[in-house]
Amino acid sequence: MPEQVLSLNGLSKRFGSVVANDDVSLTLRRGEVLALLGENGAGKTTLMNMLFGHYLPDAGTIDVSDEAGRMRPLQLGHPQAALAAGIGMVHQHFTLAENISALDNITLGSEPLLALRRDRKAARAKIEGIIEKSGLKAPLSIPVGRLSVGERQRVEILKALYRDARVLVLDEPTAVLTPQEADTLFENIKAMTNEGLSVIFISHKLREVLAFSDRIAVLRHGVKVGELETSAADEKAIARMMVGAETPKVSRERMAAGAPVMQLKGVSVVGRSKRDTLQCVDLEVRAHEILGIAGISGNGQNALAQVISGLAVPTAGAIHIVDSEISKPTPQAMVSAGVGRIPEDRHREGIVGAMTVAENMVIERLGDMQVQSRGLLRRDAIQSNAKKLAKEYDVRGPGVTAPSRLLSGGNIQKLILARVFEHAPKLILANQPTRGLDMGAAAEVGRRLLEARERGAGVVLISEDLDEILGLADRIVVIRDGQLTETESHDRERIGLMMAGEAA
Amino acid sequence: MMDILNILLSESFWAASLRIATPLIFGVLGALICERAGVLNLGIEGIFVVGAMCGWMAVWLGAGLWGGVLIAALAGGFFGLLHAILTVPLGLSQHVSGLGITLFATSVSYFSYRTALPNVSSPPRITPFQPLDLPILSDLPFLGSVLFQQTALTWLALLMVGVVWYVMNRTALGVAIQAVGDNPDSVDAQGLSVYALRMGAIVAGSALMALGGAFLTMSAFDAFFFGMVNGRGWVCIALVIFASWRPGKALFGALLFGAFDALQVRLQTEMGALVPGQVFLMAPYILSIIALVIAARSADYPRALLTPWFKGQR
Ligand SMILES: Nc1ncnc2c1ncn2[C@@H]1O[C@H](COP(=O)(O)OP(=O)(O)OP(=O)(O)O)[C@@H](O)[C@H]1O
Ligand SMILES: [Mg+2]
Numbered sequence: 001m002p003e004q005v006l007s008l009n010g011l012s013k014r015f016g017s018v019v020a021n022d023d024v025s026l027t028l029r030r031g032e033v034l035a036l037l038g039e040n041g042a043g044k045t046t047l048m049n050m051l052f053g054h055y056l057p058d059a060g061t062i063d064v065s066d067e068a069g070r071m072r073p074l075q076l077g078h079p080q081a082a083l084a085a086g087i088g089m090v091h092q093h094f095t096l097a098e099n100i101s102a103l104d105n106i107t108l109g110s111e112p113l114l115a116l117r118r119d120r121k122a123a124r125a126k127i128e129g130i131i132e133k134s135g136l137k138a139p140l141s142i143p144v145g146r147l148s149v150g151e152r153q154r155v156e157i158l159k160a161l162y163r164d165a166r167v168l169v170l171d172e173p174t175a176v177l178t179p180q181e182a183d184t185l186f187e188n189i190k191a192m193t194n195e196g197l198s199v200i201f202i203s204h205k206l207r208e209v210l211a212f213s214d215r216i217a218v219l220r221h222g223v224k225v226g227e228l229e230t231s232a233a234d235e236k237a238i239a240r241m242m243v244g245a246e247t248p249k250v251s252r253e254r255m256a257a258g259a260p261v262m263q264l265k266g267v268s269v270v271g272r273s274k275r276d277t278l279q280c281v282d283l284e285v286r287a288h289e290i291l292g293i294a295g296i297s298g299n300g301q302n303a304l305a306q307v308i309s310g311l312a313v314p315t316a317g318a319i320h321i322v323d324s325e326i327s328k329p330t331p332q333a334m335v336s337a338g339v340g341r342i343p344e345d346r347h348r349e350g351i352v353g354a355m356t357v358a359e360n361m362v363i364e365r366l367g368d369m370q371v372q373s374r375g376l377l378r379r380d381a382i383q384s385n386a387k388k389l390a391k392e393y394d395v396r397g398p399g400v401t402a403p404s405r406l407l408s409g410g411n412i413q414k415l416i417l418a419r420v421f422e423h424a425p426k427l428i429l430a431n432q433p434t435r436g437l438d439m440g441a442a443a444e445v446g447r448r449l450l451e452a453r454e455r456g457a458g459v460v461l462i463s464e465d466l467d468e469i470l471g472l473a474d475r476i477v478v479i480r481d482g483q484l485t486e487t488e489s490h491d492r493e494r495i496g497l498m499m500a501g502e503a504a
Numbered sequence: 505m506m507d508i509l510n511i512l513l514s515e516s517f518w519a520a521s522l523r524i525a526t527p528l529i530f531g532v533l534g535a536l537i538c539e540r541a542g543v544l545n546l547g548i549e550g551i552f553v554v555g556a557m558c559g560w561m562a563v564w565l566g567a568g569l570w571g572g573v574l575i576a577a578l579a580g581g582f583f584g585l586l587h588a589i590l591t592v593p594l595g596l597s598q599h600v601s602g603l604g605i606t607l608f609a610t611s612v613s614y615f616s617y618r619t620a621l622p623n624v625s626s627p628p629r630i631t632p633f634q635p636l637d638l639p640i641l642s643d644l645p646f647l648g649s650v651l652f653q654q655t656a657l658t659w660l661a662l663l664m665v666g667v668v669w670y671v672m673n674r675t676a677l678g679v680a681i682q683a684v685g686d687n688p689d690s691v692d693a694q695g696l697s698v699y700a701l702r703m704g705a706i707v708a709g710s711a712l713m714a715l716g717g718a719f720l721t722m723s724a725f726d727a728f729f730f731g732m733v734n735g736r737g738w739v740c741i742a743l744v745i746f747a748s749w750r751p752g753k754a755l756f757g758a759l760l761f762g763a764f765d766a767l768q769v770r771l772q773t774e775m776g777a778l779v780p781g782q783v784f785l786m787a788p789y790i791l792s793i794i795a796l797v798i799a800a801r802s803a804d805y806p807r808a809l810l811t812p813w814f815k816g817q818r
Contacts, residue, residue: 079692097686
């Protein structure tokens with residue numbers, strides 16, 4: 001049996017009244033890939049943040065092996081110490097400075113700060129060596145703000161490898177990657193474990209967990225509830241461990257579509273790049289219908305979503321919502337016309353992190369009489385409304401008066417769902433609605449979307465996850481290079497080829 | 505029209521522009537460093553006053569001119585540290601803290617001046633920096649005499665433009681400061697201290713601002729007056745945006761403002777009979793606002809500007 005490289009011993013952490021981790025112990029062996037699973041808010045990120053020194057544990061210790069293989073206690077609460085001990089972490093949200101290059105991001109912190117010169121040549125040579133060995137390619141010289149998410153993800157991993165990480169922690173590394181990118185990433189990582197790298201990765205995608213991990217550990221409500229070899233695991237068993245029950249499959253009944261709720265006629269958007277461009281598209285969504293937009297990200301989904309939510313003004317074409325034409329599209333006009341919006345980047349476009357959960361729940365309708373009277377907010381009403389919604393939509397976290405940025409990613413999404421569905425919108429724009437969600441929460445999103453459809457709403461579902469689209473959509477449209485092509489077929493293979501632009 | 509052309513071609517006009525720009529260069533560079541690290545320093549106006557008072561007072565009490573400059577910088581750094589403690593680890597509002605520092609620093613300076621010199625009617629004078637005669641450079645046609653009229657502090661300001669540019673773009677420290685102003689998590693995740701970087705940048709930036717003040721009492725004039733800073737700090741805050749947080753553009757912006765101001769004075773003497781003087785006094789500010797409106801649209805703000813960061817929090 002290979003030697004142990006890491007052991008977490010009885011770690012606990014609470015935030016106010018929330019117990020994020022309770023007496024969690026975990027070990028990792030050399031060359032092993034350990035998958036850490038759990039529902040949204042189970043405490044996975046918190047556990048890894050304690051390992052990396054971002055959070056100071058309330059109780060517990062951590063031992064890491066040194067170069068010679070002896071276990072040594074790690075100084076807690078200091079990222080510096082974790083880095084020196086060979087622990088590298090890729091965070092759930094990018095920790096990159098966008099105004100400097102990838103090279104600068106990678107070398108940040110490993111050069112003496114007060115030196116008058118930097119040895120960029122040596123740094124570049126070392127990074128290029130790592131790129132060659134790992135296959136993680138990324139442009140090194142241009143500002144990170146201009147890189148794609150896939151490239152940024154690779155830069156994050158390069159950052160850790162540059163510091164000679166022997167233990168690599170990846171917190172949902174594939175949440176923002178396309179399936180192809182994710183597969184390549186894991187193949188690269190597999191290759192590195194053969195050289196002795198040990199990996200802990202967090203993911204909600206059971207497919208990749210089963211394909212790429214050696215061992216699985218499961219957290220539930222901050223407690224480690226199980227650990228098993230991947231070879232002995234199957235989806236059902238894991239799901240049962242994660243939620244304590246099996247997740248019900250979402251079932252969909254056939255339903256006749258009603259009157260159109262949205263029509264785009266010859267809508268064009270001229271954007272700065274391909275991902276912001278639409279070329280004269282026609283699109284119709286009817287009541288009682290879920291329209292799936294399948295496509296590889298960056299093919300105009302962004303522009304389409306912006307048009308429907310009123311954030312982009314088309315350069316040509318007309319938009320009809322229900323029966324009225326929207327002549328001046330603004331977010332406000334769209335909301336009042338009955339459009340509900342589940343945005344792609346929920347942290348930036350979905351919530352205001354510094355405002356409370358309760359405030360975020362009413363933020364799109366501050367003019368409503370339930371929310372304000374004579375220009376003053378009705379705090380009690382806002383709070384009781386939030387408590388009701390939090391219960392109904394199972395938004396868990398430190399309470400409705402806490403800033404919403406403290407919620408875990410999954411719970412932020414539930415907050416947005418509550419806000420959108422509460423007002424029975426006629427048209428729902430769901431842009432990558434289950435990204436980063438656990439199975440239970442993802443199923444819940446699907447269930448809510450179907451419920452809205454039953455009620456008579458039309459849904460535009462933009463997703464990169466073909467299984468999600470095939471499972472929910474009544475009609476499927478493929479988006480590629482800012483153009484839409486409707487497809488009659490519900491065949492995975494064929495739609496996949498259309499997304500890649502290899503079949504008509 | 506002829507008049508303006510004559511003015512623009514005269515050596516004295518360009519020499520005056522550079523002289524007027526000098527304190528602004530110090531100030532913009534200082535504000536630039538603070539803001540690049542993600543902290544707005546509205547203490548600048550007060551730190552100018554402190555620099556002007558301390559530099560002058562030190563010399564008046566017998567220190568050498570460079571000793572005065574050093575003391576001004578230290579005093580500026582001290583008020584910077586105060587702002588840094590309030591806004592970085594404590595995470596208070598940067599606007600409120602900055603304005604507080606300005607009020608506090610200004611009052612303390614006036615108070616010390618009055619305490620040291622209770623009953624003087626005309627402020628005592630010191631021997632300020634003299635124009636520097638550099639070999640070769642001063643012999644250049646036109647440029648030579650523009651530069652010849654400048655003191656060592658102007659040369660120091662020009663030198664600082666290069667130094668700040670080099671540090672920001674070519675050293676690990678500068679890259680870390682840029683990173684902490686864009687996304688503090690990026691720095692924290694690499695094991696550097698967000699607090700130390702931000703506080704260090706504020707102290708260094710404030711020391712530079714104080715030199716702008718010191719220039720006023722030790723080079724432009726030879727004494728300390730109440731109200732002599734006269735909004736120069738605020739102009740710098742606008743110029744940083746105009747400069748899009750780049751040292752080279754900061755120099756350009758400061759020179760532009762200096763030129764407007766120098767032009768305004770000259771036009772006032774030439775055309776004062778036709779137009780009220782206040783119009784000319786107003787002109788540099790109005791032109792600055794116009795320049796700012798044009799430049800600010802394309803300015804890329806440090807993303808984390810004004811956002812406090814706390815360890816161990818989301
Ligand atoms: N800094 C913090 N302050 C307050 N509460 C926090 C903080 N960090 C995490 N929490 C809370 O701790 C719990 C666990 O959060 P954590 O981010 O570890 O979950 P997770 O398992 O990573 O979930 P997800 O899959 O959604 O990323 C959540 O209820 C969250 O709201
Ligand atoms: Mg997480």
